[in-house]
Amino acid sequence: MIASSWDIRHVELSGERPEVAANPRPLFVVFWWRALPLGIRTYLPEQLPLDSGELAALTAELAATQLAARAPQFGGPARATIDGRPLIAVPLGAIAEDRGLLNQLDRLADDSAISVTELSVIVCTRDRPDALERCLASLVAQENPPGQIIVVDNSKGRTAEAVTAQVAGVEYVHEPRPGLSVARNAGIRASRGALIAFTDDDVEVASSWTAEIARALSSAGVEAVTGLVLPARLATPAQCFFQFRMGGLGSECVPIIFDGRFFAETCPMGAQVWRIGAGANMAFRRSLFDRIGLFDERLGAGASGCSEDSELWYRLLAGGGACLYEPRACVTHHHREEWDALRRQVRAYMKGHVSALFVQAARFRHYGNIRRAFRQLPGYFVRTAFRAVRDGGGIPRLQILWDEFVGWLCGLHYAIRPRWHDRSGSPSRIGPVGASTSESRP
Amino acid sequence: MAYRIVEVELSETLAPFTLGPHQDGFALLARWKGRLAGFYMAGATPGSSISTEELAALCVKRFGRRALALEVETALLERWSRGREMTPPSLTIAICTKDRAQRLARLLDSLKLVKETSRFLSTEILVVDNASVDSATRDAVAGFEGAQYVFEPRAGLDFARNAALRHATGDLLAFLDDDVVVDQHWLDGLFAAWAGCPDAGGFTGLVLPYRLDTAAQIQFELRGGFGRGFEPKRFHATSADNPLHPVGAGIVGAGCNMAFDRSLLVSLGGFDEALDTGAPLPGGGDLDIFYRVLRSGRTIAYEPRYAVYHEHRETMPQLRRQYWSWGLGFMAFLTKSRRDDPALKNKQDAILRWWLLDKFGDLAAAGCRFRLQELGFLMAELWGGLVGMAGEYDRSLKRVQKIRGRTS
Numbered sequence: 001m002i003a004s005s006w007d008i009r010h011v012e013l014s015g016e017r018p019e020v021a022a023n024p025r026p027l028f029v030v031f032w033w034r035a036l037p038l039g040i041r042t043y044l045p046e047q048l049p050l051d052s053g054e055l056a057a058l059t060a061e062l063a064a065t066q067l068a069a070r071a072p073q074f075g076g077p078a079r080a081t082i083d084g085r086p087l088i089a090v091p092l093g094a095i096a097e098d099r100g101l102l103n104q105l106d107r108l109a110d111d112s113a114i115s116v117t118e119l120s121v122i123v124c125t126r127d128r129p130d131a132l133e134r135c136l137a138s139l140v141a142q143e144n145p146p147g148q149i150i151v152v153d154n155s156k157g158r159t160a161e162a163v164t165a166q167v168a169g170v171e172y173v174h175e176p177r178p179g180l181s182v183a184r185n186a187g188i189r190a191s192r193g194a195l196i197a198f199t200d201d202d203v204e205v206a207s208s209w210t211a212e213i214a215r216a217l218s219s220a221g222v223e224a225v226t227g228l229v230l231p232a233r234l235a236t237p238a239q240c241f242f243q244f245r246m247g248g249l250g251s252e253c254v255p256i257i258f259d260g261r262f263f264a265e266t267c268p269m270g271a272q273v274w275r276i277g278a279g280a281n282m283a284f285r286r287s288l289f290d291r292i293g294l295f296d297e298r299l300g301a302g303a304s305g306c307s308e309d310s311e312l313w314y315r316l317l318a319g320g321g322a323c324l325y326e327p328r329a330c331v332t333h334h335h336r337e338e339w340d341a342l343r344r345q346v347r348a349y350m351k352g353h354v355s356a357l358f359v360q361a362a363r364f365r366h367y368g369n370i371r372r373a374f375r376q377l378p379g380y381f382v383r384t385a386f387r388a389v390r391d392g393g394g395i396p397r398l399q400i401l402w403d404e405f406v407g408w409l410c411g412l413h414y415a416i417r418p419r420w421h422d423r424s425g426s427p428s429r430i431g432p433v434g435a436s437t438s439e440s441r442p
Numbered sequence: 443m444a445y446r447i448v449e450v451e452l453s454e455t456l457a458p459f460t461l462g463p464h465q466d467g468f469a470l471l472a473r474w475k476g477r478l479a480g481f482y483m484a485g486a487t488p489g490s491s492i493s494t495e496e497l498a499a500l501c502v503k504r505f506g507r508r509a510l511a512l513e514v515e516t517a518l519l520e521r522w523s524r525g526r527e528m529t530p531p532s533l534t535i536a537i538c539t540k541d542r543a544q545r546l547a548r549l550l551d552s553l554k555l556v557k558e559t560s561r562f563l564s565t566e567i568l569v570v571d572n573a574s575v576d577s578a579t580r581d582a583v584a585g586f587e588g589a590q591y592v593f594e595p596r597a598g599l600d601f602a603r604n605a606a607l608r609h610a611t612g613d614l615l616a617f618l619d620d621d622v623v624v625d626q627h628w629l630d631g632l633f634a635a636w637a638g639c640p641d642a643g644g645f646t647g648l649v650l651p652y653r654l655d656t657a658a659q660i661q662f663e664l665r666g667g668f669g670r671g672f673e674p675k676r677f678h679a680t681s682a683d684n685p686l687h688p689v690g691a692g693i694v695g696a697g698c699n700m701a702f703d704r705s706l707l708v709s710l711g712g713f714d715e716a717l718d719t720g721a722p723l724p725g726g727g728d729l730d731i732f733y734r735v736l737r738s739g740r741t742i743a744y745e746p747r748y749a750v751y752h753e754h755r756e757t758m759p760q761l762r763r764q765y766w767s768w769g770l771g772f773m774a775f776l777t778k779s780r781r782d783d784p785a786l787k788n789k790q791d792a793i794l795r796w797w798l799l800d801k802f803g804d805l806a807a808a809g810c811r812f813r814l815q816e817l818g819f820l821m822a823e824l825w826g827g828l829v830g831m832a833g834e835y836d837r838s839l840k841r842v843q844k845i846r847g848r849t850s
Contacts, residue, residue, distance in 0.1 A: 067514065095510050
């Protein structure tokens with residue numbers, strides 16, 4: 001059984017004498033090469049400290065993967081294959097010619113010095129003023145302050161207003177109509193920048209986050225960016241289960257391009273757009289919304305449950321666009337602490353996911369989405385149940401599996417509700433600034 | 443059925459090759475500047491040629507990233523400040539053999555080359571003749587300069603290993619089976635493993651196929667063989683990634699190529715002579731010693747450079763018997779550790795459940811697809827496991843007691 005409480009440690013590997021020292025408790029280690037996240041490993045106390053041979057082999061492995069995925073002569077950035085894994089094939093000639101591999105990695109790890117005045121950051125929040133306060137503190141502490149920070153308060157009682165007023169330079173928008181998509185769309189309407197980044201109220205962003213988002217969005221042909229979401233704490237069984245058994249919100253540390261090929265490869269079983277990233281750390285060019293529309297207001301927390309983000313990526317990829325996953329745009333997410341809260345979240349995730357499958361199937365006539373809903377997901381339930389029994393310690397896993405199953409049923413029910421399909425899903429374009437129904441306060 | 447094994451040096455120009463009329467596939471063994479970087483098998487039409495372009499594409503896809511990692515590791519070790527230089531340990535290489543003088547001679551020949559460049563304080567070779575019926579083994583050792591000969595009259599691999607333990611003088615004691623040949627960098631690999639992890643209690647290494655000339659040898663390798671990969675690994679008393687560790691000790695390595703801190707082996711009381719007893723119970727001894735080393739709190743380091751080539755079983759009946767012995771040996775080992783180490787009862791129960799469900803699951807999958815050969819392997823392993831569960835360890839204890847009585 002997985003330990004139910006982990007310490008989190010960040011280890012810098014670019015120096016002359018790196019080490020991973022002993023720890024009395026299980027340790028979740030994030031390895032860095034200056035600003036580049038290299039990889040994540042977990043260790044029990046008996047596995048520490050790492051000896052020099054193990055650390056050398058591990059560093060070489062992580063650094064080589066990073067070089068292969070980023071350096072132009074090795075073909076980087078990697079393109080996503082099926083399952084969202086990066087396809088990395090290193091030309092042998094390029095290795096032999098290169099003399100300064102580590103210097104090159106040093107250069108790749110340089111901070112972004114790009115201007116971020118064109119960036120609007122949107123934080124949607126509902127009834128979590130304490131979490132929001134932490135989030136805003138991390139945003140105003142950015143090395144490169146963004147041009148605009150907008151808080152969209154999705155609560156009935158304007159619970160975020162007081163917290164927002166305390167932070168200078170943050171704009172407040174009240175959007176009383178429930179639904180994360182509605183709130184995100186209200187934020188887009190209130191924004192002025194050509195680049196729009198989203199994060200959630202239960203997130204703290206790294207100090208270079210805005211600069212890295214802007215740099216990633218400046219890459220050729222990239223209209224959407226997602227980034228790495230690390231756990232802020234792994235202190236309760238619910239947080240550990242979410243991180244280790246459900247994969248958390250991703251842990252991949254190399255940049256990956258999700259493009260038309262990835263979409264075409266995975267489309268027959270429902271394009272795996274959820275692998276692209278998380279709504280807690282995503283950004284878009286404003287022009288994208290003019291082209292493919294806003295978030296679908298039938299989806300997302302407060303409506304179907306979630307997947308408003310992945311449905312937008314679906315539209316982007318189906319139209320031939322590409323999304324860049326750039327892990328150095330890094331944020332930390334506070335996972336749900338309570339087991340019951342996790343169970344509710346899992347239900348909402350699955351319900352939202354299934355609803356999104358039907359939205360995508362109806363919009364594009366891509367029947368892979370239907371195959372996923374009725375063939376792949378039930379198969380996943382059966383396999384997971386078998387593994388939970390075979391591998392032992394399966395009661396929590398079976399509990400969560402039950403919630404996923406209930407979420408699946410709810411998703412089916414949600415999607416076949418009368419008139420659901422006729423409702424105007426996503427507003428087709430942004431419209432003039434300030435013409436929204438929500439009230440703004442500069 | 444035969445596969446041609448082709449060694450490719452990735453840092454040099456790749457040469458095309460042609461398969462013989464009876465070769466229906468090939469296996470690439472890749473090196474980057476001499477260091478082993480990968481192994482890949484593929485079927486092909488007999489007599490066909492693999493052009494430079496095809497070979498290059500294959501190498502880029504299969505070995506490119508690993509080659510880059512090896513190059514980065516070299517650069518890293520230059521950048522990192524070195525720790526203090528340590529006095530290297532002395533080494534005893536022990537070869538346990540029975541009635542296989544030819545193969546023993548082949549192994550000794552391969553050792554002759556690597557021994558010359560040994561960086562260990564001293565390197566001795568000890569051949570333990572495990573009750574061979576004739577003098578061919580003794581003659582083979584006599585023809586090889588610098589090898590010591592020890593006769594162990596009690597038949598059984600772990601009797602022989604314990605004899606080696608009694609006669610060895612090195613700080614480290616490396617074991618080799620007589621059906622392997624060592625790689626040119628085998629000894630450097632063991633030294634590198636020690637230098638990277640000097641406190642380790644044990645070391646294991648890569649086991650590659652010596653030849654792939656029969657269907658059984660190819661099948662064995664395709665089903666995973668002894669391969670543990672081309673990246674160094676560490677094994678400890680627990681693992682964050684594997685909740686059943688260290689009860690599933692088979693992932694640590696294989697008994698045909700392993701080394702230990704000799705003083706640790708002595709303090710653990712050596713090998714269990716009721717395991718690896720030859721014909722009735724040909725397995726489990728390596729699992730047992732890996733398990734006990736890990737449970738003592740010491741690390742086992744796996745190093746791919748510490749590589750040997752193993753002569754796999756030639757015929758299908760022999761291969762099925764090998765899988766049978768895996769099941770039997772694993773269950774005998776599990777019986778023993780359940781008895782001696784009740785602290786890990788939960789993990790031992792869990793791995794028993796896991797093993798049975800896994801094997802029955804595989805059996806069902808193979809049955810559904812009418813894969814008869816696969817069914818045969820799985821049934822052999824499962825049958826061995828069931829026999830092992832049904833008191834094989836106790837029967838072996840009695841047999842071993844009788845052998846001890848006869849010779850004392």
